Amino acid sequence: MSAARAGDELTLALALDDAALASRVRELLGPVAGIRLVDGAEDADIVLSDGRAAAAAELNLTxxxxxxxxxxxxxxxxxxxxxxxxxxxxxxxxxxxxxxxxxxxxxxxxxxxxxxxxxxxxx
Amino acid sequence: MSAARAGDELTLALALDDAALASRVRELLGPVAGIRLVDGAEDADIVLSDGRAAAAAELNLTxxxxxxxxxxxxxxxxxxxxxxxxxxxxxxxxxxxxxxxxxxxxxxxxxxxxxxxxxxxxx
DNA sequence: TCCGGCCCTAGCCGTTCGGGCAGGTGACGG
DNA sequence: CCGTCACCTGCCCGAACGGCTAGGGCCGGA
The missing domain is CATH 1.10.10.10 (Winged helix-like DNA-binding domain superfamily/Winged helix DNA-binding domain)
Known part of the structure; x- marks a missing residue:
């Protein structure tokens, strides 16, 4: 969970239960400059999630x-x-x-x- | 779980997760003579169920x-x-x-x- | 270099669990 | 009337649980 430095790429992790929604988001955000989609919420600057997954992410389980x-x-x-x-x-x-x-x-x-x-x- | 006697009505209990499927079955089997649809698997001769519900019903939990x-x-x-x-x-x-x-x-x-x-x- | 987070270990202690055993009651059906 | 089943109660005991305190090693960021 490192803070993003200015000028760096912003890393986004997706945590969505809805697979269709997730693929739509990937299509839309994938080509955007300055943004990089990554797997795993651990080393992302921002986590895109729906309600339940958000609560799960905030647990910060090791x-x-x-x-x-x-x-x-x-x-x-x-x-x-x-x-x-x-x-x-x-x-x-x-x-x-x-x-x-x-x-x-x-x-x-x-x-x-x-x-x-x-x-x-x-x- | 009493065995059905010959000449008696056959009691059927529905244990289906899918509500739409359940109502279709009720429409089809409801009018059939010699058959009676009941609630609760306990006092039925036969239980109509899908896989998971069947396993649950066989537990016979009080x-x-x-x-x-x-x-x-x-x-x-x-x-x-x-x-x-x-x-x-x-x-x-x-x-x-x-x-x-x-x-x-x-x-x-x-x-x-x-x-x-x-x-x-x-x- | 020091701080903080994660992972690991350890003992102590009171409470809870789960298994085993032995009952008693009321309702229902053969 | 008697068997069966669900429900209830009791005691014993070893094992497991959960809370407490008190550490050490490792690594990455400030």
Whole structure:
């Protein structure tokens, strides 16, 4: 999420659920000078998104947190998460705690439900 | 789920996600003699359903289990479930256990994820 | 160079979960 | 009348969870 310097190209990332809408946007904005469309919201100056995707983007989940979240959605315990990711149980709990805060959830079940609602994960 | 006796009316229950499809079926089958369309899959001889709804129907969740499942999707603990439903914590755990078995889940998080996949609950 | 974010590890502690077991009640149908 | 099913309650216990505090290593930007 680096700020764009003046004179630089402005990088735009698309985060749209509607594929048709997304391709229309690409056709319209692709040829525009000074603009570059990129994949992945991480290293873009601006993110073009609809409501749900915007909320998901604002969560600012780290790569590791996404890994953990995906495993939580599979009903994995902290121990399983640790084994699957090759980290200690303590670290697994550490990431889970971060997820609970970012997702404003009271527990792992709530976290998965919130994430699914926001479209962060697909059940 | 009582077996239909010969000479009796055959009761059909519809479990279709597609509303348009459902109304077409009702128009076509409604006037047919010897057939009666009913609501609720419980007391029907045959259930007309598409794939996902069929799986959901075969779970045979009781009313109480649906109540508990909805609360689990909100991240409710056994204690919260008990208070909301006006039952003891023991009974809440009892229903949760049944849900885990029927949904083939290893824990409440897994149960909610499975239920969502089957369309039993809407997140 | 220092600061900040991300990732990792660790212990402690009280609460919650989930499995197992053993019951009791009311309703419905054979 | 008796079997079955849904619903309810209880206790035990090991495992898992979630919150807390307290670190260390790495890398990129200010």
């Amino acid at each position: 790569a590791r947190e996404r890994d953990v979240l995906a495993l939580l959605a599979e009903g994995a315990s902290n121990k399983v998460v640790a084994n699957r990711l090759g980290i200690s149980v303590h670290t697994a709990k550490f990431h889970v705690r971060s997820l609970l805060e970012k997702l404003d959830a009271t527990g792992r079940t709530d976290a998965v439900a919130h994430a699914a609602r926001l479209g962060v994960i697909d059940l | 009313a109480r289990e649906r109540d508990v499942l909805a609360l689990l999707a909100e991240g409710a603990s056994n204690k919260v479930v008990a208070n909301r439903l006006g039952i003891s914590v023991h009974t809440a755990k009892f229903h949760v256990r049944s849900l885990l078995e029927k949904l083939d889940a290893t824990g409440r998080t897994d149960a909610v994820a499975h239920a969502a996949r089957l369309g039993v609950i809407d997140l």
